[in-house]
Amino acid sequence: AFDTLTATRRMEDAGMKREQAEAVAEAVRTAAESGREELATKADMATVGSELAALRTELKSDTAALRAEIKSDIAALSAEVKSDVAALSAEFKSDLGAHRTESGSDLQSGLAALKADLLDRMQSGERRMYTAVFGVGGLLFAALKLVP
Secondary structure, eight states, X not given: OOOHHHHHHHHHHTTOOHHHHHHXXXXXXXXXXXXXXXXXXXXXXXXXXXXXXXXXXXXXXXXHHHHXXXXXXXXXXXXXXXXXXXXXXXXXXXXXHHHHHHHHHHHHHHHHHHHHHHHHHHHHHHHHHHHHHHHHHHHHHHHHHHOO
């Protein structure tokens, strides 16, 4: 508390008129009391300190829970991606196997057709060759008969 009487006496002793000293002392007292409601007390600071400690604890708990949730989400997403990759890999292998089977089947049927065509041409060439041989042989036989 501000002692206005003591302050007034000191100002008077210093040579100030009594009315001026009382006015200054009252002004200082009013100023000191007006800011007093807004000042924090030790009890206020203790309350704020305990509230900050509780908030810190709550934030740590929330952070730990969030961290656990994020780890869980990442693990689930990782498992989902692995599953999708495995499914795509299996599908690709299946498609590749089907394509190989189809290509192999097409290749075998193409080779069989080519082989048949070659055999047909060979047989046709043999027939022409036999025809030519027998024709030439017949001409030779006829020519030998004409020769005396």
